[in-house]
Amino acid sequence: MNQDTNDQKNHQAPWNKGKLISQKSLLKLKEIWEIRIRLQMTKNIRELALFNLAIDSKLRGCDLVTLRISDVAQSNRVSSRAIIMQQKTHRPVQFEITEQT
Numbered sequence: 001m002n003q004d005t006n007d008q009k010n011h012q013a014p015w016n017k018g019k020l021i022s023q024k025s026l027l028k029l030k031e032i033w034e035i036r037i038r039l040q041m042t043k044n045i046r047e048l049a050l051f052n053l054a055i056d057s058k059l060r061g062c063d064l065v066t067l068r069i070s071d072v073a074q075s076n077r078v079s080s081r082a083i084i085m086q087q088k089t090h091r092p093v094q095f096e097i098t099e100q101t
Contacts, residue, residue, distance in 0.1 A: 052101035059095070062087050072097060 027035075032055060039048040053072070054064050063086055072082045078101075083094045 049101065053097070056098055056101050057082075057084070057093070057095035059084060059093065060086065060088060063093075 035051060036048065039051060050064060053059075053067070054061075057064070059067075063084060066087070067084065071084060072079055078097060081094060081096050083092050085092050
């Protein structure tokens with residue numbers, strides 16, 4: 001057998017071949033509340049806070065997980081607004097932090 005025949009046998013088709021791939025659809029309000037309720041019922045406070053902050057800020061996941069308490073709070077008090085520099089675009093993003101978050 002020559003090398004070309006071996007390469008063809010070992011080569012897998014891409015996972016998205018023939019599929020229409022696009023941006024994920026936004027969460028619906030009902031889905032957001034279902035996630036919040038589930039996190040509250042399991043008393044998963046950290047995940048609930050991160051989820052609420054993600055909804056408030058619309059930050060990318062990589063920016064969200066690198067946040068520090070000092071980014072959103074000052075002198076033991078959560079700020080009503082915060083500004084974060086995005087890793088991907090290096091642009092500042094300002095967002096409000098709701099009472100629920």
